[in-house]
Amino acid sequence: MKKFLKHISLGFLLFVIINILILIKYELPAYEAIKNKTHKNYLKWDGIHSNTNTYDLIILGSSRAYTSLNPKVIDSGLNLKSFNMATSSQDITESYYTLKEILDYQKPKYLVLETYLGSCDDFINYYQVYSNASFFKSSQHKYDLVIDGYGSKGIVNYLVPMMKFNNYMKQDITSLFSKKKSKAPKLNWYKGFHYDTTVVTKDDISKFKPIPSFKNKNFNKDRFKFYFDKIYELAKTNGIKLIVLRTPYPPSRLMLDSNTDENGFYKNYFSEFKDVGYYDLNRYKSNKFNFTDNDFSDFHHANGKGAEKISQQLVNIIKAEQLN
Amino acid sequence: MLFNSLEFFIFLPIVFAMYWLIGNKRIKQQNLLIAISSYVFYGWWDWRFLFLILFSSLVDYTIGLKLNSEDKPSKRKTLLWISICVNLGFLGFFKYYNFFVDSLVESFTFFGGQLSINTLNIILPVGISFYTFQTLSYTIDVYNKKLDPTKDFLAFMAFVSFFPQLVAGPIERATNLLPQFHKRREFVYENAVDGLRQALWGLFKKVVIADNCATYANMIFNNQQEYSGSTLLLGAFFFAFQIYGDFSGYSDIAIGISRLFGFNLKRNFAFPYFSRDIAEFWRRWHISLSTWFRDYLYIPLGGSRGGTKMKIRNTFIIFIVSGFWHGANWTFVVWGALNAIYFLPLLLLKKNRVNTNLVSEGKYLPTLKELFQMLLTFFITLIAWVFFRADNVTNAFIYIKDMFSESLFSKPDILPITVLGLVGLFLMIEWLGRAGEYAIQKIDFINKPLRWSFYMILIILMFIYTGEQQEFIYFQF
Numbered sequence: 043m044k045k046f047l048k049h050i051s052l053g054f055l056l057f058v059i060i061n062i063l064i065l066i067k068y069e070l071p072a073y074e075a076i077k078n079k080t081h082k083n084y085l086k087w088d089g090i091h092s093n094t095n096t097y098d099l100i101i102l103g104s105s106r107a108y109t110s111l112n113p114k115v116i117d118s119g120l121n122l123k124s125f126n127m128a129t130s131s132q133d134i135t136e137s138y139y140t141l142k143e144i145l146d147y148q149k150p151k152y153l154v155l156e157t158y159l160g161s162c163d164d165f166i167n168y169y170q171v172y173s174n175a176s177f178f179k180s181s182q183h184k185y186d187l188v189i190d191g192y193g194s195k196g197i198v199n200y201l202v203p204m205m206k207f208n209n210y211m212k213q214d215i216t217s218l219f220s221k222k223k224s225k226a227p228k229l230n231w232y233k234g235f236h237y238d239t240t241v242v243t244k245d246d247i248s249k250f251k252p253i254p255s256f257k258n259k260n261f262n263k264d265r266f267k268f269y270f271d272k273i274y275e276l277a278k279t280n281g282i283k284l285i286v287l288r289t290p291y292p293p294s295r296l297m298l299d300s301n302t303d304e305n306g307f308y309k310n311y312f313s314e315f316k317d318v319g320y321y322d323l324n325r326y327k328s329n330k331f332n333f334t335d336n337d338f339s340d341f342h343h344a345n346g347k348g349a350e351k352i353s354q355q356l357v358n359i360i361k362a363e364q365l366n
Numbered sequence: 367m368l369f370n371s372l373e374f375f376i377f378l379p380i381v382f383a384m385y386w387l388i389g390n391k392r393i394k395q396q397n398l399l400i401a402i403s404s405y406v407f408y409g410w411w412d413w414r415f416l417f418l419i420l421f422s423s424l425v426d427y428t429i430g431l432k433l434n435s436e437d438k439p440s441k442r443k444t445l446l447w448i449s450i451c452v453n454l455g456f457l458g459f460f461k462y463y464n465f466f467v468d469s470l471v472e473s474f475t476f477f478g479g480q481l482s483i484n485t486l487n488i489i490l491p492v493g494i495s496f497y498t499f500q501t502l503s504y505t506i507d508v509y510n511k512k513l514d515p516t517k518d519f520l521a522f523m524a525f526v527s528f529f530p531q532l533v534a535g536p537i538e539r540a541t542n543l544l545p546q547f548h549k550r551r552e553f554v555y556e557n558a559v560d561g562l563r564q565a566l567w568g569l570f571k572k573v574v575i576a577d578n579c580a581t582y583a584n585m586i587f588n589n590q591q592e593y594s595g596s597t598l599l600l601g602a603f604f605f606a607f608q609i610y611g612d613f614s615g616y617s618d619i620a621i622g623i624s625r626l627f628g629f630n631l632k633r634n635f636a637f638p639y640f641s642r643d644i645a646e647f648w649r650r651w652h653i654s655l656s657t658w659f660r661d662y663l664y665i666p667l668g669g670s671r672g673g674t675k676m677k678i679r680n681t682f683i684i685f686i687v688s689g690f691w692h693g694a695n696w697t698f699v700v701w702g703a704l705n706a707i708y709f710l711p712l713l714l715l716k717k718n719r720v721n722t723n724l725v726s727e728g729k730y731l732p733t734l735k736e737l738f739q740m741l742l743t744f745f746i747t748l749i750a751w752v753f754f755r756a757d758n759v760t761n762a763f764i765y766i767k768d769m770f771s772e773s774l775f776s777k778p779d780i781l782p783i784t785v786l787g788l789v790g791l792f793l794m795i796e797w798l799g800r801a802g803e804y805a806i807q808k809i810d811f812i813n814k815p816l817r818w819s820f821y822m823i824l825i826i827l828m829f830i831y832t833g834e835q836q837e838f839i840y841f842q843f
Contacts, residue, residue: 043386046558056822164581194372204829211830212784257592258780260585 065203068210072173083129086234087177090127090147097148099124099360101234102137103156103287109343110289110352111154113233119357126234128156129174131167134269136174139187141276143178153282154356155273156289159254159304162266166192168199168206237346240339242292247335252298253291253342261304267311274315285359286312286320289352292338296324319363323355331355367410369619370573377407378623385627390550397524397547400627404529408492415491418456423519423526425452426501430508430515430522442509449505453498460490465694493533495691499658501526504540506662513541521547528629530620534613536634536654543631551628560807561625566824567806568618573828575792576611578785579604586780587755590765595774598765600781602748605755607789610639613652618804637800639747639793640725642739644708645718647747655691659684670713677713682706692754697762701753708746724801788831 075081090097099122101111107128116124127144129136137155144150171192178184188196199205230237252258277284288308290296305322312320324333337348344352367374381403388395409416429449436442464485474481504525507513516522525544531537586593586601593601617634624631634654641647648656660669664684670677682703689702712718725740726732732740749766756762799805809817 043553043555046553046555049559050562053818053821056818057825060822060826198372202829204826205832208830208832215830216784257589258585260581 061203064207064211068169068203068207082231082236083174083177085231086127086129089125089233090144091179094147095149096123097125097150098122099152099154100141100144100148100150101126101128101154101156102132102140103128103154103289104132104158104161105130105236106158106289106342106344107132107154107156107287108234109236109238109339109345110156110349111356112235112237112346112349112353114235115350115353116357119354120360122151124152124233128234129170131170132161132174133166133171134162134266134273135191136171136187137161138269138272138276139178139183139191140174141273142186143180143183145276145280146180149280150282152360153273153277153284155284155286157266157286157308158288159256159259159261162262162269163254164260164262166199167209168192168196169210172200172206235349237349238339238343239346241336241345241347242338242340246340247292247294250292250295250298250341253295255304256307261307263307270311274318278317283363284318285356285363286318287356288322288324289344290324290333290337290348291342292335293333294335295341319359321355321359323352326355327358367407369616370569373410377403382626386553390552390628393548393550394518394520396551397518397520400524400529400547401520401527404524404527404532407529408527408532411492412489415494418491418494419497419527420523422453422456422498422501423523425449426505426526427516427519427522429505431517433505433508434515446505446509450502453502457494457498460488460494462694463488496535496537497526497532499537499655500540503537503658503662504544507540513544516544516548518548528624530623530627530629531631534616534620535652536617536620536632537658538631538654539658543629546629553628557625557628561622563622563806563809563821564625564804565619565622566821567804568615568620568622570824570828571611571615571618571792574611574788574831576608576615578788578831579608579611582780582782582785583608583755587765590761590768593768593779594776595769595771596776597778597780598769599748599774600778602752602755602765602769604785606639606744606748606751607792609751609754610635611792633803637796637805639744640740640797640800641743642721642725642736643712643717643743644705644746645712646721647743648705648709649722655688659688663687674714678710681710681713685709696759697753697756700759700762701750704750704753708750727801730798784831788827 072081076084079085099116099120101107101113101124105128108126108130111124111126111128113124113126116122125148127140129140132140134157141153171187175184175187178187188200192199204211230239274284276282286308288305305325308320308322312318331351331354333348333351337344337351339345367377381399385396385399388399390396405416405419408419426449429445433442433445436445467483467485471481471483504513504522508515516525521544524547525538525540528538528543583601583604586597587605590598590601614635621631621633632654634652636650636653638647638650641650664680667680667683668676669680672680685702685706686699687702689698689700689705692698692701709718712720721739725736752765752769753759753762756765796805799808802808806820809820812820
């Protein structure tokens with residue numbers, strides 16, 4: 043028995059050492075970015091925590107939202123103050139806890155929630171989720187996000203770096219066999235919005251795949267409904283007007299899709315909430331805004347030029363909602 | 367509690383420590399701990415069904431004792447039938463009631479009649495098919511005087527509810543497992559290491575192979591009308607590895623964990639996808655169920671001793687019942703019947719025991735003939751898996767029809783290279799280790815640092831390539 047326990051302990055120790063090495067490799071750049079005040083989530087949360095009760099409009103969602111909705115355009119179009127709190131790979135569960143934390147510091151009138159199939163599929167990027175949550179000031183919100191939000195899988199991902207960083211390790215392993223090295227985009231942030239000047243290349247366009255649909259994504263409808271209801275209740279209790287958006291895709295990518303995309307599901311689902319507006323910006327006044335592939339930096343992120351159009355779409359939507 | 371859950375990773379070391387701290391001189395206390403832990407393990411899902419296991423244990427324990435003291439054949443038979451009716455009655459009610467009601471109503475409608483019986487909102491108790499068969503084997507063996515009944519209720523309770531194999535097998539025979547509860551269990555380092563290694567391999571099969579394949583199998587089967595023939599073939603391929611990784615993975619974990627506690631369970635899988643014909647496949651797939659049906663159904667029916675008609679009848683009965691055991695759906699019945707059709711020619715031509723040895727024993731590569739035989743066997747099982755996985759028989763036929771369309775030769779709509787690579791790696795390890803009880807059993811020939819590195823690589827792969835956590839498929843059976 044002693045020998046067995048000795049070997050188990052040794053194996054466990056080895057496992058811990060490997061995890062510490064992984065933690066150092068992947069967390070060190072983040073700590074340096076926080077020290078240099080360049081960490082995107084740090085900057086976002088600093089904006090929320092330092093400017094109490096300042097913002098009238100808060101944007102939540104994924105990177106598709108923080109590259110699409112420019113507070114400068116929104117503020118000038120609506121004469122209010124907005125802040126983009128969308129974060130990388132933010133899913134619906136994370137949006138809910140992020141909103142709870144924001145409401146401790148802000149009293150917004152509008153909440154814009156960006157959602158798409160990737161916001162609630164079976165794939166959860168725990169590193170990004172916890173990177174965002176690490177800047178919550180409320181320990182209770184952090185605890186709730188990990189324990190209630192993601193359950194035992196969330197706990198394991200929180201505690202075991204090998205699990206938390208598994209997507210990045212996968213990418214690193216894949217890159218060992220790939221000649222193409224990805225370039226980090228130049229970062230230019232304004233109130234949580236990422237202004238990107240990159241334009242998608244013809245080569246990238248030729249490799250476009252159809253947009254996410256129920257055909258190629260395992261969308262977790264139950265989880266989506268559960269957390270959307272919670273967001274809805276929270277917004278209602280705080281007198282916040284909730285607007286749900288799907289941001290646009292490059293037109294040539296959209297064309298690859300059959301008629302099975304998520305739009306029908308959302309339209310149906312949100313029609314149950316009389317006081318929630320749902321807008322698919324791929325279709326909203328599409329002639330007027332005339333999106334081209336040049337409005338995007340890659341297969342699903344808008345660039346600065348595209349963001350101006352998308353933000354203007356939002357301005358028009360809110361103006362129309364105000365008239366109603 | 368799932369084997370691949372945080373709860374179980376806390377539960378197992380606690381039970382393990384307590385078990386060996388009690389010491390192997392106190393067999394009763396150890397059995398009590400096993401029974402309590404097993405009830406906690408099971409109650410984690412739904413504590414209400416613990417009463418079912420307890421009741422089933424009480425019935426079979428009492429009947430076992432009565433059978434021992436009763437000499438009159440008619441009374442002994444009555445006792446046996448009480449046990450069969452109670453056990454199969456529970457199984458029939460919880461698992462098949464709604465199916466029978468629906469089928470009855472549909473038959474009446476088909477023949478122009480009308481019948482109104484309401485179905486019930488019944489929750490299927492996890493693992494009921496497994497522990498029911500386990501307790502039944504005890505009563506039948508006592509009845510047949512192959513086994514002396516136990517007088518130790520605690521040991522019997524622990525035998526029925528033994529947590530490593532309670533919910534998804536292997537279905538243990540009382541003749542093998544029950545005596546182990548009466549004996550002193552020794553902690554043998556080599557056995558414990560072997561058990562841990564087997565559990566690790568099982569976990570790899572479940573987490574890396576089955577769960578990753580499940581993502582794509584679910585996607586393709588749930589939207590089958592959207593995909594090309596080649597994608598549908600890929601979907602069936604992924605399901606074949608999902609179910610194999612899932613179920614054999616569970617068995618490996620169960621057997622491995624049992625060894626940590628000093629118990630030896632029977633082997634349940636023996637590299638079935640390397641079978642050269644369907645008869646060999648069935649000697650290597652879910653062995654504990656196949657042998658259960660062989661001993662308690664096929665042989666009492668006459669087995670293959672009678673004429674051709676009897677052989678055909680018995681073969682169909684055993685395969686259809688086996689299919690039906692898996693679930694209350696016609697898809698399982700068709701799956702069973704299809705396997706009977708595959709199997710019959712071999713039986714009638716007396717070629718069902720041609721391939722009893724290990725394929726390409728002592729060689730690295732199979733011959734072309736063996737390769738062709740293995741691929742053909744795999745392909746026909748793949749077709750049968752479509753029925754097993756489909757929601758209904760109509761969808762299964764449509765799936766197969768669409769699969770064999772022109773688009774079978776087009777590029778699949780989905781081509782997850784990483785998952786295919788993992789399956790390839792897995793198959794390679796299984797092939798190299800096919801002489802063992804499980805693929806990595808004979809790894810001892812490698813020196814220690816390399817062996818440990820291999821274990822660590824498996825663990826790292828499990829964390830990196832973990833699929834979305836899915837419940838073990840066989841829990842629903």
